[in-house]
Amino acid sequence: MTAVQTQPRSGLATLRRGLALTPEFRRGITGTLLLALVATAGRVVVPVAVQQTMDRGLRAHGGPDIGFIRTAVILCAVAVLMTAVAAYLMNIRLYRTSENGLAALRVRAFRHVHDLSMLTQSGERRGSLVSRVTSDVDQMSQFMQYGGLMIIIAGGQLIVATVLMAVYSWPLALLVWAVFAPLAFALRIFQRWLSKAYGAVRERVGDMLSAVGESVVGAPVIRAYGAEERTARRIDESVGAYRDAQVRAQSLVALTFPSTELAAAIATAGVVMAGTALGVGGHLTAGKLVAFLFLVTLFVSPLQVATEVLNDAQNAIAGWQRVLGVLDMTPDVADPGPAGVELPRGAIDVRFEDVSFAYPGGPTVLHDVSARIAPRSRIAVVGETGSGKTTFAKLLTRMMDPASGRVLIDGVPLTEVRFSSLRERIVMVPQDGFLFDASLADNIRFGRPEASDEDIHRVLTELGLGDWLDGLPEGPATPVGQRGESLSAGERQLVALARAYLADPDLLVLDEATSAVDPATEVRLQRAIESVTRGRTAVSIAHRLSTAEAADEVLVFDQGHLVQRGPHAALVAEPGRYAELYASWAAQLKI
Template identity: 35%
Template sequence: MSFTIGSGGMGMGPGYLLDTFGSAAEHRGKPFNPRVVRRLLAFLRPHWRTLLVAFVAMLIATGLTLLIPYLLKLAIDQYIGKNDYPGLVRIALITGLAYLGLYASSAGQQYLLSRVGQRLLSTMRADLFRHLNNLSLSYHDTHIVGVTVSRVINDVAVINDLLSQGWITFIGDAFILAGIIWIMFSMNVKLAIIALLVVPLMILATVIFARHAQAAFRETRSSVARVVGNLAEEIAGIRVIQAFAQENTIEERFREVNRANRDANINAMSLSFIYMPTIEFLSTLATALVLWFGGRSVIAGEVTLGVLVAFLSYVSRFFQPIQELSRLYTTMQSAMAGGEQVLNVLDTPPDVQDAPDAVEMPPIRGRIEFRNVSFRYRPDAPEVLHNINLTIEPGTRAALVGPTGAGKSTIANLAARFYEVTDGAVLIDGIDVRTVKQGSLRRQVGVVPQDSFLFAGTIAENIRFGRPEASDAEVEEAARMANAHDFIISLPDGYQTPILENAANLSVGQRQLICIARAILVNPRILILDEATANIDTVSEALIQQALERLLQGRTAIIIAHRLSTIQNADIIYVIQDGRIVEQGRHEELLALGGVYRTLHGKQFKGEQV
């Protein structure tokens, strides 16, 4: 099992990422994208039975919504006007039952849709997380964590609103509108035409609103992603911020993205605040016109009072669905923006994929070979490795040294196939790593990174991360071999001590020892030690070196270190400069050569950092 957690040096700062991923990408697409809708609707298929019941409940509610005003007409014209008390009692009971049925069917519909919505939310987030978990390191190197979190939390939530509620609301409102129009025309054509006079104005207002709403709601999705991204970065870097007393600078940077989010939301809300009162005004105008002309018709004896009351009720109900549809449109705008971004993530294939005919990696002996390997992080990026050729025999300790950015970590990452080579091939025991399943390879490769990443949970859970089935005795034995047992049992809860945020309750050396114990428990055949003893105090380094000696016994190791004193006993040292192997040999041979290694050694001897 490999445990590498970290970033790749890509030479791109937060500004670049925010501009490319958090802004420009947000503004692609259409107000209504059929492709996005089809893809999103596929998430509803497993819930079709529940949705069918909700649909039936919606039809019942729609029918009762249309029936109730007509019952009022009958009550006024057939019973109240004729002093028919028994008939009035009957129609009152029927109307009461209709209202109860309306409330029950509406409540049932909302309950079922909310239930589907929560399941849908859970499924979409799980699918998105699973895909993010399988994406290659190259994706995570170039995407801000907070923006990715925004995709999983915010964008999925707004998509869920549209999928679980929006489509059935649209159908129900459409049925109500069609039913009201049919009933009004069947009762009185003149009043129906008067009631619908404002509809063209309403359509015009909706078209104008839609034209401006798309960009506004896309910007709200973009800006909230930038806020989350900025916040995540600054929380993660709080130690550095405080160490350099840059709280004010960082606060101002957050205020800028926060203001942008505020302005984007105000802009979107302003459009809604203009549009919704316009719809309300037109609704009121239609009601006033019906009341005026209908009242005159009642006085003239052309229309019954019951028809006028029913018309006023239908007009009120007619504009409610239109208002709901306008709100649904704003939800759709936001969901389309979020949906495009979520689908962009789901449609991003991992750069490193198992071939269709990939096989399980057999038990590794430990021979590593690079044949004419060149590598670039992106197709449009410069090469960072050029024609690398090296062979590390089983059980050999190979050290990679060189200036920062020379390509040492890249070589180590290619050995574990965290990235795909651009040219050439990486072979383990003579097998091209592209022909085997990634998991079967990485389960036999252990990585002890410089940044000792520990997960939330207990110390024991972190040690057995690569082997969840390991017994307590095996966990303790691994900790003993890693020189971690003594400090662990000195803690109040021993192996059950919880790891705090950023492992703040452990020293850097203690975290490193736990990472070594984690690697020991997996018992890998190949080890990658990426600056494993950098930034460690002398006492901790001695403990770590002892633990590493036990770990390295009989295993092939790639050791990356800036401090040359830690790799003087390596079987072979490769000196990397500008992505090329410029020297190779043992420590004494390279010193005698008088080349780059000798220069690096001389600088370090003088106390300079290599």
């Protein structure tokens, strides 16, 4: 729904926008272009010079002119060497500049992805965001350093060959053009087929990777349910479809690629026949005809290169467009930047004013919520799944902006607070405690990298998790594995909580942050949180109502409305949603 819009931009527009966004590409470009000019000229002139030497020296009237050949050979050798040196210097500059630019582009796109709102991010397949900063950029790099150059050189060669052909014999030049004009047209059509075929290949790769991914990530389920054969079948299908798409694309390549070869032969044969006919009529010398034949080869080779490179070019432009597509998305939850308000530290006061929210294209999930959370108060937010309590938390932490109404902290609209200040003062612990593939200690100090090992020990002890830490094989150095999967779901939540606590916020928002933890630990944590958040504001979203009992105030959500609020003791006594929720909770506790 919020998928990256890759506006159909022309190649030139992409180039202009791309260069504007990545000025690094332009650094020293004049020098590089001058060297490229020399290298290109050399690559065109050298074969012509060699040909001329052969033609004039060997076929000179009265036998080979050895003196001329020697001079010409030496001059040619100098030209060859100069071309090589120019090409070398240009290559070095080109690689340096383009890699600098691409690295900068990568990093900029990466940062931009993080600046996009959670909503935008989750609208994308994660893999596709990753490829914006990896394979899309790699494709550009390949083209810039190889294909792009080839196209420039090929273009130069094409022009020189055409001019020389016309000078030698314009009727023959016309003949050559007559043969190649339909080919150029055909190549465009081939190109379209090819890009379609490669598009299919890329799609099949995606399917295959996703099928293979399931067999790895879903291994326990597959094993437990004996679904090996079904999975194998799905993988085989996708592997087979990928292979078929590859073969189909390759057949097209095999069909189209030699077409230039054939066209060249037809042109050569035509030139030989027409040239001889012209010669017989006295309009052309034998030497000129032989030289012309050489020019035909000079004319053909750039076309061959072009068929190879055009596909690269198309991929590179498409890749660049996708990267630009990400960079051009305006973050819908934007940081006001230096113009924004910096809030002083201290207990936080929160106000919701007529806040409503709807996911794009979806129904309204939060209706006109108004509430004030006093500084230093402990708030519990309760309600059934889908009641809007998590949305409330996301709006409070500005993961999303309301559709209407506003959220204020310390009297300042949330949208005007600088992110650096906001994220320092308000920290949310999400339900799924995502951990990075590093040690336990490094994960806990993620929010405050300068924290020492003692700090980490202190935090865990204060949270009553000292025993747990001691029980781990390597203590704080224990590696948590990818996504923290070496730990149990409950343990991951413990780490996520410690991480948020160490970050030392003024408002701590817990979104069912202890749902997978055992009751004794949860109660212990709850108490620890209570004591450590004393003097700060804390909002807990919970479906275990033990949290609500201990809170200063409870906010009760039902179907997107804030239906009740007040201390537990008062709410439980009056008939209403909370009393119902509490009754079913209590029923679970009783034996």
